Amino acid sequence: EHPGLDGVSLQSDGIGHAGVGQEGRHEPVVASSVKTGKASHNKKRVRAIEWMSMFFARSRDYQYSxxxxxxxxxxxxxxxxxxxxxxxxxxxxxxxxxxxxxxxxxxxxxxxxxxxxxxxxxxxxxxxxxxxxxxxxx
Structure with a gap:
């Protein structure tokens, strides 16, 4: 477990991934692994995790370093x-x-x-x- 963006607590396999996806690539931690807490804070956490997930997936297609x-x-x-x-x-x-x-x-x-x-x-x-x-x- 480690904090992600905006103090989001994530449960992971120790390297920040939930599992292996297409072509053997690791998939980012998903919203279901967020610890529960106050409703408004949970929404912020879910948004942060959604952003991380989209960012991580989108970066796979980047052609340059x-x-x-x-x-x-x-x-x-x-x-x-x-x-x-x-x-x-x-x-x-x-x-x-x-x-x-x-x-x-x-x-x-x-x-x-x-x-x-x-x-x-x-x-x-x-x-x-x-x-x-x-x-x-x-």
Whole structure:
């Protein structure tokens, strides 16, 4: 289980997929795997999962590599309570249903000045991310 978009909790097989679909490709987690809660929050969750499902399916047909040229990895980690020692490849594995099929990498933009201080856990994110393949730092 891991949170998806907007804090959506998803049940999955550990890599963000519900099963194997056409041509042996994994299918994204579907709305039936959403944990129940308040009605209005459930609608938001279902919409987020529907969006992820459509995005994931649509990205199968993309012909070119995708590089996110403005990615705030430090803010993602903070918002999702990811430990600074978590590699971005592990993050991508845990949140694979939010990345397009043709994803090749990202340009990480660190906007918090605290990211660059040695006494801050955010600095650990910078050190960890700088060793990742497919992550460029700006």
């Amino acid at each position: 995708f590089i996110d040229c403005h990615c705030h990895i430090d803010l993602l980690y903070a918002r999702l309570n990811i430990t600074p020692e978590t590699t971005f490849s592990k993050f991508r594995q845990n949140y694979s249903d939010t990345f397009p099929q043709n994803y090749e990498g990202c340009v990480a933009v660190f906007c918090h000045p605290n990211t660059f201080t040695t006494d801050n856990p955010q600095d650990q994110i910078l050190k960890c991310i700088s060793a990742e393949e497919g992550v460029w730092i700006a």
